[in-house]
Amino acid sequence: MKIVVLGCGSSGGVPLIGCQCPVCQSSDPKNNRTRVSLFIEINGVNLLIDTSPDLREQALRHDIRQVDAVLYTHDHADHTHGIDELRSFNYLNKDSLPVYGSDKTLSGIEKRFPYAFGPKPETVWYRPSLISHRIPGENVHDFTIKNIPIIMFKQNHGGGESSGYRIGDFAYSTDTDYLPETAFAALEGVDTWIVDCLRYQHSPSHSTLQNTLKWIQRVRPRQAILTHMAHDFDYQTLLNELPAGIVPAFDGMIIEL
Numbered sequence: 424m425k426i427v428v429l430g431c432g433s434s435g436g437v438p439l440i441g442c443q444c445p446v447c448q449s450s451d452p453k454n455n456r457t458r459v460s461l462f463i464e465i466n467g468v469n470l471l472i473d474t475s476p477d478l479r480e481q482a483l484r485h486d487i488r489q490v491d492a493v494l495y496t497h498d499h500a501d502h503t504h505g506i507d508e509l510r511s512f513n514y515l516n517k518d519s520l521p522v523y524g525s526d527k528t529l530s531g532i533e534k535r536f537p538y539a540f541g542p543k544p545e546t547v548w549y550r551p552s553l554i555s556h557r558i559p560g561e562n563v564h565d566f567t568i569k570n571i572p573i574i575m576f577k578q579n580h581g582g583g584e585s586s587g588y589r590i591g592d593f594a595y596s597t598d599t600d601y602l603p604e605t606a607f608a609a610l611e612g613v614d615t616w617i618v619d620c621l622r623y624q625h626s627p628s629h630s631t632l633q634n635t636l637k638w639i640q641r642v643r644p645r646q647a648i649l650t651h652m653a654h655d656f657d658y659q660t661l662l663n664e665l666p667a668g669i670v671p672a673f674d675g676m677i678i679e680l
């Protein structure tokens with residue numbers, strides 16, 4: 424399995440528009456964070472998690488030409504508003520593209536982008552052509568994409584919810600401030616975990632550094648990688664603060680399992 428961190432920034436990205444803070448003005452490329460998205464290659468299958476507003480830039484940067492399916496964590500703008508870029512993969516595949524997510528997530532996406540879920544257009548470049556696969560609303564649900572087993576588990580995200588995903592020994596938990604016991608059960612024995620960590624201070628819908636470190640201590644992955652980071656975090660400063668086996672993500676980071 425090859426995992427590419429396409430983006431690891433918070434909803435506004437880093438640098439933020441108009442911000443003069445040291446991180447936003449930093450010359451360290453690892454402090455440049457596009458919005459959160461992930462690309463996974465496994466057994467010849469290419470999976471994309473979320474369609475960030477920066478998807479075009481991310482796909483060009485990593486020469487992504489084939490996407491077999493999209494997994495959505497939830498329907499917030501910073502995770503969905505690059506949806507029109509999927510028409511490029513429709514064009515390259517010459518076919519519609521399946522998208523997966525919880526019933527609540529895909530219901531929200533379909534309402535916001537109804538044109539993307541209509542009948543397949545004769546000219547696939549005209550608009551995205553997506554086929555919705557709603558995963559039942561249980562706390563944990565198993566399904567497969569092209570014979571790849573996937574576990575989706577429910578996470579709290581402020582007043583709403585998001586979906587975490589586990590694929591083999593890898594798990595992904597962005598946009599969450601509270602993990603129920605069912606999520607911890609789904610994470611048991613995971614080797615590599617990419618997990619939400621917005622900033623040092625409290626957030627109403629994301630995990631703090633202190634809270635995320637407690638989760639990692641409980642799950643005990645071999646390696647943990649922090650994502651969805653705001654401009655509160657300077658990459659090198661945070662790296663130096665973290666215990667062994669835990670690192671911040673950066674755009675373009677590649678993990679091979």
